[in-house]
Amino acid sequence: METKMASQTELIVKLREKTGAGMMDCKKALTEAGGDYDKAIEFLRKKGMADASKRSARVAKEGVVAAYVSPDGKTGALVELNCETDFVAKTEDFQKVAIDLAKSAADGSLKSAEAAVETLAPVGAKVGENVTLRRFERFQLQGAGALAFYIHTQGFKKGAFLEFSCASDAVAQNPAVAELGKELGLQIVALAPKWLERKDVPAAEVEKEKEIYAAQLKNEGKPEAQIAKIVEGKLNKLFFQANCLLDAVSMRDNKTPISNLVKDAAAKAGGAVTVRRFVRYQLGE
Numbered sequence: 001m002e003t004k005m006a007s008q009t010e011l012i013v014k015l016r017e018k019t020g021a022g023m024m025d026c027k028k029a030l031t032e033a034g035g036d037y038d039k040a041i042e043f044l045r046k047k048g049m050a051d052a053s054k055r056s057a058r059v060a061k062e063g064v065v066a067a068y069v070s071p072d073g074k075t076g077a078l079v080e081l082n083c084e085t086d087f088v089a090k091t092e093d094f095q096k097v098a099i100d101l102a103k104s105a106a107d108g109s110l111k112s113a114e115a116a117v118e119t120l121a122p123v124g125a126k127v128g129e130n131v132t133l134r135r136f137e138r139f140q141l142q143g144a145g146a147l148a149f150y151i152h153t154q155g156f157k158k159g160a161f162l163e164f165s166c167a168s169d170a171v172a173q174n175p176a177v178a179e180l181g182k183e184l185g186l187q188i189v190a191l192a193p194k195w196l197e198r199k200d201v202p203a204a205e206v207e208k209e210k211e212i213y214a215a216q217l218k219n220e221g222k223p224e225a226q227i228a229k230i231v232e233g234k235l236n237k238l239f240f241q242a243n244c245l246l247d248a249v250s251m252r253d254n255k256t257p258i259s260n261l262v263k264d265a266a267a268k269a270g271g272a273v274t275v276r277r278f279v280r281y282q283l284g285e
Contacts, residue, residue, distance in 0.1 A: 011037055015044065025125075062089045063134070065159035065281045067149035068102035073172075076147040077105035078161040079136040080281050084129040086155075095156065097123055097131075105136045137279045139163050145276065146172040148181020152189050157283040160188035167271030174269035183261060184245070188280050193245040196275060201244065209239050245278065 008030065014037070015026040025044065033039035063082035070076065081098040088094050101119075104110035116133040124131040139147055144166045151159040162181055166172035187193075195201050213231045222230065240247040250256040266273040 008035070011035070011040070015040055061284060062086045063283055064089050064095055064098050064156040065151060065283060066095065066098035066102050066156065067151055067159055067161055068099055068106050069147045069149065070106055073147060074141050075106045075108070076139045076149065076161065077102045077136055078139075078149065078159055078279055078281055079105060080134045080283065082130075082132050082134050082283075083127065088127050088129055088131075089156075091127075094123075094127070094131075098156075101133055101136070105138050108138070110136070135281070137161065137281075144169050144172050146177050146181065148178065148185055150182060150185025150189055158189045158281065160185045160278060160280045162188070162278045163276040165272075165274045165276045166269070167273075171266075171269045171271035171273065176265045176268035177273055180261060180265035180273065183250075184258070184275065184278070187248065187251055187258065188245065188278055190251055191242075191248065192280060192282070193248060194243045196244065196277060197246040198240045198244050201240075206235070206239075209235060246275065 011030055012023060012026045015029065016023055026040070029040040029043040030037075032043050061082065062085055063080060065078065065080050067078045068076055079098055079102045081094070081101060083089055083094060097120075101110065101116060104116075110116060113133045113135055120131045120133065139161060141147065141163070142165075146164045146166060147162070148164070149159060149161045162184055164172070164177060164181065166177065171177065210231050213234045214227055217227045217230055218224075236247075241249065246259050246262070248258045250258060250261060262273060262275060
């Protein structure tokens with residue numbers, strides 16, 4: 001009897017490791033399957049699929065943003081993984097799942113958010129919540145360059161990922177470029193610029209802002225001849241600085257242009273450094 005009980009306990013542990021289901025669910029599955037391990041897995045899969053269907057109808061509004069850069073520095077990814085409660089989002093296991101997904105996205109094995117459904121099914125079953133990969137962005141260097149990211153560690157709700165083009169691998173590996181990545185990542189997370197530089201802003205957006213500023217100035221009674229010049233000044237100071245990373249000023253002192261920080265890093269690194277692109281995720285946006 002003791003041998004049989006020990007064997008059953010071992011099978012329950014094995015089922016839990018294989019499926020991620022709870023201990024009581026594994027015990028029930030083994031009982032329903034008459035002690036047959038393979039049938040117990042089938043039972044859990046069927047039950048897990050039914051539970052997942054119920055969970056998927058529930059809103060996954062909590063979660064984390066996570067990032068990863070490969071050891072060779074050539075690929076990386078930013079992901080947003082959602083769950084239902086902040087309690088689950090704060091657990092180390094959940095955060096590790098997010099980083100593992102970022103690794104899979106970086107190495108190219110994860111092709112889409114939908115492709116993560118099967119991987120996340122046992123995670124959802126284990127925590128009893130709807131767990132979904134909402135989105136991810138993959139980065140891969142083209143030539144010499146560097147990847148960098150910054151995750152706001154208070155709750156891991158916001159993060160930024162950047163790609164730099166550099167004059168050479170030596171420049172890319174200079175500590176000044178890593179420091180620039182950290183600084184710009186912090187800037188992006190905190191101030192949420194929409195575009196890299198002003199040429200990236202859709203013309204329609206610019207025209208809309210011009211119309212708004214012009215209407216405001218007319219209402220203020222400004223002379224018609226001065227309006228166009230004032231509008232350009234407002235565009236530069238109020239719109240482009242707020243929405244374009246390379247037109248912004250550093251949040252550190254509210255006066256140093258971000259473009260100057262890039263130039264300074266390039267000078268320290270001994271070669272050209274260009275911000276190629278960035279992406280910013282905030283939970284739920």
